[in-house]
Amino acid sequence: xxxxxxxxxxxxxxxxxxxxxxxxxxxxxxxxxxxxxxxxxxxxxxxxxxxxxxxxxxxxxxxxxxxxxxxxxxxxxxxxxxxxxxxxxxxxxxxxxxxxxxxxxxxxxxxxxxxxxxxxxxxxxxxxxxxxxxxxxxxxxxxxxxxxxxxxxxxxxxxxxxxxxxxxxxxxxxxxxxxxxxxxxxxxxxxxxxxxxxxxxxxxxxxxxxxxxxxxxxxxxxxxxxxxxxxxxxxxxxxxxxxxxxxxxxxxxxxxxxxxxxxxxxxxxxxxxxxxxxxxxxxxxxxxxxxxxxxxxxxxxxxxxxxxxxxxxxxxxxxxxxxxxxxxxxxxxxxxxxxxxxxxxxxxxxxxxxxxxxxxxxxxxxxxxxxxxxxxxxxxxxxxxxxxxxxxxxxxxxxxxxxxxxxxxxxxxxxxxxxxxxxxxxxxxxxxxxxxxxxxxxxxxxxxxxxxxxxxxxxx
Amino acid sequence: xxxxxxxxxxxxxxxxxxxxxxxxxxxxxxxxxxxxxxxxxxxxxxxxxxxxxxxxxxxxxxxxxxxxxxxxxxxxxxxxxxxxxxxxxxxxxxxxxxxxxxxxxxxxxxxxxxxxxxxxxxxxxxxxxxxxxxxxxxxxxxxxxxxxxxxxxxxxxxxxxxxxxxxxxxxxxxxxxxxxxxxxxxxxxxxxxxxxxxxxxxxxxxxxxxxxxxxxxxxxxxxxxxxxxxxxxxxxxxxxxxxxxxxxxxxxxxxxxxxxxxxxxxxxxxxxxxxxxxxxxxxxxxxxxxxxxxxxxxxxxxxxxxxxxxxxxxxxxxxxxxxxxxxxxxxxxxxxxxxxxxxxxxxxxxxxxxxxxxxxxxxxxxxxxxxxxxxxxxxxxxxxxxxxxxxxxxxxxxxxxxxxxxxxxx
Numbered sequence: 021x022x023x024x025x026x027x028x029x030x031x032x033x034x035x036x037x038x039x040x041x042x043x044x045x046x047x048x049x050x051x052x053x054x055x056x057x058x059x060x061x062x063x064x065x066x067x068x069x070x071x072x073x074x075x076x077x078x079x080x081x082x083x084x085x086x087x088x089x090x091x092x093x094x095x096x097x098x099x100x101x102x103x104x105x106x107x108x109x110x111x112x113x114x115x116x117x118x119x120x121x122x123x124x125x126x127x128x129x130x131x132x133x134x135x136x137x138x139x140x141x142x143x144x145x146x147x148x149x150x151x152x153x154x155x156x157x158x159x160x161x162x163x164x165x166x167x168x169x170x171x172x173x174x175x176x177x178x179x180x181x182x183x184x185x186x187x188x189x190x191x192x193x194x195x196x197x198x199x200x201x202x203x204x205x206x207x208x209x210x211x212x213x214x215x216x217x218x219x220x221x222x223x224x225x226x227x228x229x230x231x232x233x234x235x236x237x238x239x240x241x242x243x244x245x246x247x248x249x250x251x252x253x254x255x256x257x258x259x260x261x262x263x264x265x266x267x268x269x270x271x272x273x274x275x276x277x278x279x280x281x282x283x284x285x286x287x288x289x290x291x292x293x294x295x296x297x298x299x300x301x302x303x304x305x306x307x308x309x310x311x312x313x314x315x316x317x318x319x320x321x322x323x324x325x326x327x328x329x330x331x332x333x334x335x336x337x338x339x340x341x342x343x344x345x346x347x348x349x350x351x352x353x354x355x356x357x358x359x360x361x362x363x364x365x366x367x368x369x370x371x372x373x374x375x376x377x378x379x380x381x382x383x384x385x386x387x388x389x390x391x392x393x394x395x396x397x398x399x400x401x402x403x404x405x406x407x408x409x410x411x412x413x414x415x416x417x418x419x420x421x422x423x424x425x426x427x428x429x430x431x432x433x434x435x436x437x438x439x440x441x442x443x444x445x446x447x448x449x450x451x452x453x454x455x456x457x458x459x460x461x462x463x464x465x466x467x468x469x470x471x472x473x474x475x476x477x478x479x480x
Numbered sequence: 481x482x483x484x485x486x487x488x489x490x491x492x493x494x495x496x497x498x499x500x501x502x503x504x505x506x507x508x509x510x511x512x513x514x515x516x517x518x519x520x521x522x523x524x525x526x527x528x529x530x531x532x533x534x535x536x537x538x539x540x541x542x543x544x545x546x547x548x549x550x551x552x553x554x555x556x557x558x559x560x561x562x563x564x565x566x567x568x569x570x571x572x573x574x575x576x577x578x579x580x581x582x583x584x585x586x587x588x589x590x591x592x593x594x595x596x597x598x599x600x601x602x603x604x605x606x607x608x609x610x611x612x613x614x615x616x617x618x619x620x621x622x623x624x625x626x627x628x629x630x631x632x633x634x635x636x637x638x639x640x641x642x643x644x645x646x647x648x649x650x651x652x653x654x655x656x657x658x659x660x661x662x663x664x665x666x667x668x669x670x671x672x673x674x675x676x677x678x679x680x681x682x683x684x685x686x687x688x689x690x691x692x693x694x695x696x697x698x699x700x701x702x703x704x705x706x707x708x709x710x711x712x713x714x715x716x717x718x719x720x721x722x723x724x725x726x727x728x729x730x731x732x733x734x735x736x737x738x739x740x741x742x743x744x745x746x747x748x749x750x751x752x753x754x755x756x757x758x759x760x761x762x763x764x765x766x767x768x769x770x771x772x773x774x775x776x777x778x779x780x781x782x783x784x785x786x787x788x789x790x791x792x793x794x795x796x797x798x799x800x801x802x803x804x805x806x807x808x809x810x811x812x813x814x815x816x817x818x819x820x821x822x823x824x825x826x827x828x829x830x831x832x833x834x835x836x837x838x839x840x841x842x843x844x845x846x847x848x849x850x851x852x853x854x855x856x857x858x859x860x861x862x863x864x865x866x867x868x869x870x871x872x873x874x875x876x877x878x879x880x881x882x883x884x885x886x887x888x889x890x
Contacts, residue, residue, distance in 0.1 A: 044879075419868070422614060422869035475666050
């Protein structure tokens with residue numbers, strides 16, 4: 021009797037173990053993904069360096085693979101988008117900017133005071149010159165990413181952009197253009213970015229993120245050069261008509277699109293990292309500055325003070341202290357500021373500073389661009405990705421799956437080391453803004469990208 | 481004899497690796513008979529487990545006895561992130577809540593009873609797959625607490641018994657998560673907080689038998705504040721950030737809630753018993769999970785994570801039939817509210833309202849030796865967006881817990 025029971029008990033336990041192993045795992049019931057009303061057979065991302073994957077002040081392969089365009093397409097692939105074709109730079113990931121400098125990495129740098137600290141440093145002596153002078157055009161695989169670093173809205177139809185004989189040509193575009201560095205005799209004109217996009221068949225869906233470069237060079241010059249694109253004027257000259265002609269082209273071919281608005285670029289770390297009142301003085305320095313500037317009516321105190329800047333509008337001497345809200349650019353020579361009384365005895369030059377008036381001018385222009393973008397995108401039935409909202413949120417800081425993201429230089433986790441372009445993680449978050457807009461407008465259910473899968477700045 | 485040997489081995493093998501798949505990190509596997517009857521039995525004394533369920537009822541058992549039991553918990557969590565529509569799973573080890581009871585009386589049917597209860601009413605080990613989307617919130621959490629409770633009980637009258645015990649709880653905590661800074665190979669940093677904790681409490685109960693058929697039990701198990709002292713925090717980060725993440729000691733506090741139970745047992749005939757327990761768990765004490773680091777830096781601040789648990793009720797119902805003198809069959813189930821409020825569901829306790837079912841059986845091998853076994857099954861689903869981490873998705877937890885105990889009485 022006892023024996024039989026022991027057998028049943030063992031059988032019982034064996035069964036339990038069997039049940040334990042098999043029925044214990046929750047089943048995955050994922051909601052279905054759908055492209056909604058869009059056709060993703062031929063997706064093309066159109067834009068500037070953000071779309072191309074320009075980051076750390078260079079275009080390099082890893083950045084391209086983690087670009088806004090590539091990450092967006094990776095998600096679109098879940099609902100039918102095709103393979104990602106990128107005009108890849110070299111696999112050594114040295115990268116280059118238009119001045120042939122390599123990408124920035126985080127490294128150690130000794131400053132003028134002998135202090136060693138983390139700082140963006142160039143990865144190599146020289147950038148990937150060869151990549152900029154070698155055509156990567158392929159008639160077989162049309163690029164799904166027409167992100168061109170530096171591309172302005174008005175450059176879309178430009179026949180100068182790919183003409184390597186002209187100083188204003190764009191080397192990043194020329195290397196991927198179908199002209200392959202050679203004047204196309206049969207057409208007479210060098211082909212534009214737009215011609216390249218439509219070459220060999222229209223896309224079925226586009227993302228368009230243009231306009232930043234229509235104001236950024238002006239802002240980066242401290243509002244001293246590179247005038248902003250005017251709102252009015254013919255395609256190729258005015259912002260609005262350039263946008264309309266592209267939209268018309270797409271609309272006439274029944275091509276749907278998602279269009280990004282433009283963020284307030286002056287809130288990017290390139291413009292916000294150095295505080296206007298970062299001039300820290302001890303008693304002796306404050307006294308000597310008071311001696312210099314006292315006659316002009318400016319006084320200095322021990323502790324934090326406003327930097328001194330050149331401003332032609334400021335009295336007879338054209339010098340004044342900065343006021344709250346004004347910005348110093350990351351291009352300002354930090355060693356001179358730290359060790360050579362730059363920004364105090366010697367005022368900061370105009371090109372390193374954005375004054376309140378200049379900031380107003382830039383921000384107004386961005387608002388005007390955005391109004392135009394919204395108006396025409398609505399008219400043509402395109403989705404609108406409010407990137408401005410996203411960048412603002414980044415500025416305030418937010419928590420993403422347990423990770424605090426902010427617009428802080430280096431430590432914020434979203435910007436690359438150039439302080440303007442996003443890093444892969446930032447690009448993924450930005451791509452999600454585009455996907456959210458697509459989902460909403462075209463009744464699609466495209467999963468967002470997991471931004472934590474994408475990297476931030478590497479620390480040594 | 482061989483069976484006892486095997487059982488002991490089984491017990492030793494799993495040592496004390498708890499796994500809490502119950503409300504919060506409460507573990508309700510303290511007795512196989514109760515586990516078979518929907519985790520109820522406060523008013524139905526059975527064996528040494530009464531020392532835990534209701535010390536006041538143990539005096540109604542005319543025996544000296546020793547009971548040992550273990551309940552492996554096979555638990556799996558699936559998290560589906562709502563934004564990316566991607567699934568992530570737990571890889572938690574098998575949990576092993578155990579219990580051991582020894583109960584003695586000075587003379588047969590004496591009024592005084594003494595006993596020792598050693599068990600694991602709280603604990604949790606949850607670990608998630610590598611690179612999961614919540615890795616910066618949690619990768620692994622191990623909470624262990626062993627309650628040691630010397631107990632006395634006294635029968636005041638034939639219908640009325642009281643009992644109480646003093647609880648010493650010894651435990652440890654190990655919490656790990658990744659840090660969102662990457663080295664030059666792209667590898668993320670990692671944080672590990674580990675420490676031992678100790679806490680004290682008590683357990684009192686009264687047992688009342690108004691009629692031959694009905695018993696009523698009322699118990700209160702106090703909260704136990706587990707104090708963590710000299711925990712060790714270690715961080716693996718890129719070398720350039722090491723001074724911002726120094727290895728440091730830390731202190732913390734983890735309150736384990738009080739449990740008040742009102743239980744009923746209805747016993748219309750020898751072969752049939754119905755039990756009902758109503759639990760109130762004082763989870764409100766788990767208000768904040770705070771870590772106070774001895775060394776703070778710009779990157780390493782003391783943390784205070786709101787948990788804001790709330791007190792809950794749970795209802796447990798079960799029955800037992802005895803087709804033969806030596807065989808018992810049991811069936812039960814329960815319904816428990818969750819202490820975790822919306823906005824506070826986290827990977828550490830992906831808790832929700834739960835409904836569970838149990839069954840069990842017991843067999844008396846001889847006058848002295850019996851074996852009891854049970855199975856518990858639950859599936860919990862909870863969708864939430866955590867206010868602190870902004871993790872948003874649905875947790876589905878399935879737990880299956882087959883348990884076994886052996887008792888010896890004389």
